[in-house]
Amino acid sequence: MIENLLSGFSAFGDPLVWLSLIFGSLVGYLIGAIPGLGPSLGVALLIPFTYGLDPVVSIVGLVALYAAAEYGGAITAILINSPGTSAAVATAWDGYPLSQQGKAGEALLVSIVTSGIGIFISALFLLFTAVPLSEFALRFGPGEYFALALVGLSLVVGLAEGSVVKGAVAMGIGLALATVGLDTQTGTPRFAASVELFEGLPLVPVLLGLYALSEVLFLVEEGVTAKIKSAPLGGWRTWNWKGLWSLNGVVFRSSVLGYIIGIIPGAGASIASFIAYAVAKKTSKTPERFGKGSIEGVAASEAANNAAVSGAMAPLLALGIPGSPTTAVMIGALMIQGIQPGPLLFSRNPEIPYTIFASLWIGVPVMVFIGLAGARAWAHVANIPGPAIAAIVAGICLVGAYASEGTMFPVYVMTAFGILGYLLRKLQVPLAPIILALVLGEMMETNFRRALITSHGSLEIFYTSPLTVALLLTAILAFALPAVGFIRKRRRAAMAADPSV
Amino acid sequence: MSFNLFKAARAFTAVASFSVVASLGSPVVAETAWKPSGPVNVVMHTKPGGTADIFIRTLAQSLEPMIGQPIVVVNAPGAGGATQMAHVSQAKPDGVTIGINTMSHFTSMLTNLKGTFSVDDFSWIASTQEDPIIYFVRTDSEIKSLSDLVAKAKASSGTINIGGFGPVGSMQHLGTAMLESAAGVKFNWVGFDSTPDIMTALLGGHVDVGVSNLGPTAPFFESKRIIGLGVLGEKRLNGLPDVPTFGEQGYKVDTSWVQVRGVFGPKDMPLELQQQIADAIHEAMKAKTYQDYARSTGVIDSWMGPKEYDAFVRDVSKIATKQLEAAGLLQ
Numbered sequence: 030m031i032e033n034l035l036s037g038f039s040a041f042g043d044p045l046v047w048l049s050l051i052f053g054s055l056v057g058y059l060i061g062a063i064p065g066l067g068p069s070l071g072v073a074l075l076i077p078f079t080y081g082l083d084p085v086v087s088i089v090g091l092v093a094l095y096a097a098a099e100y101g102g103a104i105t106a107i108l109i110n111s112p113g114t115s116a117a118v119a120t121a122w123d124g125y126p127l128s129q130q131g132k133a134g135e136a137l138l139v140s141i142v143t144s145g146i147g148i149f150i151s152a153l154f155l156l157f158t159a160v161p162l163s164e165f166a167l168r169f170g171p172g173e174y175f176a177l178a179l180v181g182l183s184l185v186v187g188l189a190e191g192s193v194v195k196g197a198v199a200m201g202i203g204l205a206l207a208t209v210g211l212d213t214q215t216g217t218p219r220f221a222a223s224v225e226l227f228e229g230l231p232l233v234p235v236l237l238g239l240y241a242l243s244e245v246l247f248l249v250e251e252g253v254t255a256k257i258k259s260a261p262l263g264g265w266r267t268w269n270w271k272g273l274w275s276l277n278g279v280v281f282r283s284s285v286l287g288y289i290i291g292i293i294p295g296a297g298a299s300i301a302s303f304i305a306y307a308v309a310k311k312t313s314k315t316p317e318r319f320g321k322g323s324i325e326g327v328a329a330s331e332a333a334n335n336a337a338v339s340g341a342m343a344p345l346l347a348l349g350i351p352g353s354p355t356t357a358v359m360i361g362a363l364m365i366q367g368i369q370p371g372p373l374l375f376s377r378n379p380e381i382p383y384t385i386f387a388s389l390w391i392g393v394p395v396m397v398f399i400g401l402a403g404a405r406a407w408a409h410v411a412n413i414p415g416p417a418i419a420a421i422v423a424g425i426c427l428v429g430a431y432a433s434e435g436t437m438f439p440v441y442v443m444t445a446f447g448i449l450g451y452l453l454r455k456l457q458v459p460l461a462p463i464i465l466a467l468v469l470g471e472m473m474e475t476n477f478r479r480a481l482i483t484s485h486g487s488l489e490i491f492y493t494s495p496l497t498v499a500l501l502l503t504a505i506l507a508f509a510l511p512a513v514g515f516i517r518k519r520r521r522a523a524m525a526a527d528p529s530v
Numbered sequence: 531m532s533f534n535l536f537k538a539a540r541a542f543t544a545v546a547s548f549s550v551v552a553s554l555g556s557p558v559v560a561e562t563a564w565k566p567s568g569p570v571n572v573v574m575h576t577k578p579g580g581t582a583d584i585f586i587r588t589l590a591q592s593l594e595p596m597i598g599q600p601i602v603v604v605n606a607p608g609a610g611g612a613t614q615m616a617h618v619s620q621a622k623p624d625g626v627t628i629g630i631n632t633m634s635h636f637t638s639m640l641t642n643l644k645g646t647f648s649v650d651d652f653s654w655i656a657s658t659q660e661d662p663i664i665y666f667v668r669t670d671s672e673i674k675s676l677s678d679l680v681a682k683a684k685a686s687s688g689t690i691n692i693g694g695f696g697p698v699g700s701m702q703h704l705g706t707a708m709l710e711s712a713a714g715v716k717f718n719w720v721g722f723d724s725t726p727d728i729m730t731a732l733l734g735g736h737v738d739v740g741v742s743n744l745g746p747t748a749p750f751f752e753s754k755r756i757i758g759l760g761v762l763g764e765k766r767l768n769g770l771p772d773v774p775t776f777g778e779q780g781y782k783v784d785t786s787w788v789q790v791r792g793v794f795g796p797k798d799m800p801l802e803l804q805q806q807i808a809d810a811i812h813e814a815m816k817a818k819t820y821q822d823y824a825r826s827t828g829v830i831d832s833w834m835g836p837k838e839y840d841a842f843v844r845d846v847s848k849i850a851t852k853q854l855e856a857a858g859l860l861q
Contacts, residue, residue: 069577076587170736211610214721216642216697224612224646294730348733349749350726354577357726361584364745367826371749435606436613475723482720483691483736 034156037383040085041391049086050388053093054396058403060094061101064113064241065233065429068098069355076362084366085380089388091362095355096148096338096389097396099298103140103331104403108133108410109422111241113429115232115468116298116334119306121240122461123319123326130322133411134404135269139324140331141400142273143280145393147332150281151288151339152389159382160375163347166293171480172490174295176500178473181300182466183507184307193515195458202458203466206230213475214482225438229471234430234443239460242426242447247454248419272324279309279325280332287333291340295476297353298337299468305333339389345370346382562596562813564806566626569600573629575614577607581745582630582791584823585659592817597810610638615647623799625807628655631794633701636847640854641699653799654792654843656808657834658815659824661743661789662763663705664773665692666756668732676760676779679739680713688716693728694741697721701789702741704853705762708783709776711856732756743789744769744828763788769828784849790832792839804836 040046053075060071071094079087102117107124120140127136169177182200209220210229221227283305290301309329310319319326341352349371351357363370368378375382413421430443450460484490491497572586583603590601606614614629621627631654639647665676673679683690694702703719710716720737722728725746732740733755740747740756744767750756751770758773764785766775776783793811795804812833814820824831834842854860 073577073583167730167734170731170734211642212697213723214697216699218642224610224643227610227612227642228607294726344730348729350729350733357724361581364826365584365588365823367822369749369826372753372755373749434613435604438613479720479722482718485689485718 037387049090053090057094057097061098119330126322134408137404151336207470234439238446239450243450287336291337593814693737
């Protein structure tokens with residue numbers, strides 16, 4: 030293994046490999062930063078450029094692009110509350126409040142550094158655990174996927190700010206919206222008035238509408254207000270190194286979680302970041318700051334969604350099963366090069382997996398360097414006056430929605446959800462549970478029904494697998510604990526009000 | 531936005547590949563009668579990176595120098611193919627806008643998209659690939675052949691889980707329904723959204739039998755993690771010579787029920803132009819880059835021109851109608 034790893038690193042003796050790495054990182058960084066475009070589209074765009082290249086050179090560029098694009102989503106999430114992908118939604122929860130407090134530079138700095146560390150740690154795990162953990166991930170059948178989705182959803186309760194009832198309402202809205210589209214088992218259209226809705230509500234326009242366009246409406250309403258000036262990001266000597274170091278626990282836990290969730294083929298970077306965020310909040314000394322501008326929140330989400338990149342690579346390399354939509358595109362790229370990912374990859378083309386390990390590591394400093402250079406420039410975006418930023422964000426929303434499918438339909442969806450998001454925020458209904466339920470609702474329903482089909486209608490499938498039972502218990506606890514806390518608090522409040530009891 | 535990026539990327543690649551070709555001392559490029567007036571838009575019903583998407587991107591490499599125009603791949607996913615079909619049907623029938631179709635285009639026009647689009651709304655220009663579906667199990671499964679499978683299905687009365695692509699009424703499900711009626715048994719269909727999902731479920735033991743094409747499953751056959759039960763097709767597959775066809779094992783099914791990838795355009799396209807496009811595409815398929823790709827993914831080249839392909843499309847639609855009716859999926 031050491032020998033193969035050394036040969037993986039030795040690929041970087043070729044300047045063309047470096048060029049590919051830097052080019053991939055730059056393109057990925059930019060594509061990730063544009064809402065509506067994402068890592069899978071970026072990789073697909075780069076494939077034509079790889080035709081004439083050596084497989085090692087092209088795979089390095091593609092991996093670098095994937096990692097950088099997964100990070101790039103954080104930039105718009107932090108600066109303008111527009112998470113371009115669902116994996117960056119959790120980053121926006123704390124990143125945008127930080128931006129509003131004039132700490133955009135710090136949030137960007139933390140996001141890029143923790144993203145890099147997330148990849149670094151997870152790539153190390155990938156090297157040693159890709160094969161055994163991928164085999165383990167095969168034990169996830171429909172029943173397990175259902176239970177995992179339920180765990181994700183149960184965390185909503187922990188994330189909901191303010192009223193528990195409003196959180197539940199938001200979750201209900203999300204679940205209801207997730208039922209739109211063709212039924213995945215029978216093909217029957219549900220709530221799909223037009224054919225455009227057959228594949229369900231498109232996620233990117235919904236995200237752009239709920240978060241970004243509703244923000245525009247608020248900015249318009251506020252008019253010109255005095256803005257907190259964003260503190261410029263000084264030289265590296267002035268950075269809060271101590272603050273960064275204090276995040277080590279959060280970053281490590283989130284990286285491991287992100288990696289493991291990334292391996293499971295049916296889960297991905299978005300679920301990884303949601304769960305890591307919720308765990309970080311539960312284990313934090315200052316959970317009350319989450320959602321209001323907690324550096325820990327940004328770190329948890331970003332470390333996890335980037336660690337999921339290495340995670341998604343594991344089943345691709347070990348089994349030939351892509352762990353994410355982007356790695357599915359990558360299989361295509363490898364096949365064009367005449368390389369068949371799968372169980373025989375390690376023996377037949379060992380240079381490929383070990384080059385991927387090497388490029389994940391060597392790619393980290395390159396990506397962080399680009400990110401830091403970018404952060405200085407991006408931080409100024411936070412200083413653009415409100416009316417101007419409103420116009421820019423509205424433009425980005427329209428273009429991003431259009432770009433996601435190349436038709437007008439997602440633009441209409443984005444606009445409708447922008448208005449809905451504005452109304453819900455006015456009513457102080459939290460948006461996070463809607464997105465979480467929309468992402469997880471489909472996974473939950475499809476797998477619940479698939480499980481019942483495979484078990485021929487017997488509910489046994491949900492309590493005979495130890496893995497399913499463990500996940501379901503976790504979900505029940507996560508639902509029940511905040512409820513118990515809520516009841517206790519009320520009782521205590523009642524006792525305080527009535528001393529005679 | 532994505533369009534423009536794609537265009538830029540494709541145009542750039544076209545220029546880049548052209549200059550590479552030129553610098554290598556320009557190999558002989560076959561002249562074709564098809565001379566499109568501008569860059570050719572090929573509209574896809576999938577996101578970038580799917581099987582059909584890789585097909586056109588690989589073909590573009592040899593087609594571009596022949597027709598002297600870049601190929602612009604336009605990804606218009608969504609609405610169960612309707613986004614792409616709308617795009618193609620609204621285009622001018624001048625050959626500058628064409629689309630790639632698969633079997634699901636025919637089945638969806640009979641079900642979900644019935645009344646929205648029909649076979650008559652398009653010109654069916656050429657077939658390019660055939661990709662028969664295969665049935666397989668884990669190597670450690672008790673089932674070793676189709677007759678084992680049928681015997682087991684009879685004994686367990688419909689509790690054998692078969693996992694394949696798409697809901698009830700999809701191409702692979704209807705193939706399975708054909709086996710059901712040929713063998714007089716019932717299976718339990720479990721629909722998945724992607725081939726990797728099917729492989730995960732099969733390898734993890736969550737379904738008994740998997741259905742897919744050779745391309746994505748080849749490495750699993752090679753590493754002996756799965757064994758084939760049968761091929762739904764006329765002949766055995768070159769890449770899988772040990773797996774017998776359904777017919778060889780005594781189950782008579784319609785062997786024209788194979789996955790196809792073809793080229794189609796808006797209706798009222800002159801037959802002469804259609805023939806030119808078909809010839810150019812078939813010529814481009816003979817290039818080494820394309821042949822290397824096609825052999826590594828296990829697909830079979832298909833050479834139907836506009837007349838044969840149109841007849842094939844109508845024929846398959848009839849078979850699909852019959853199967854859908856038998857499955858009670860047509861009102």
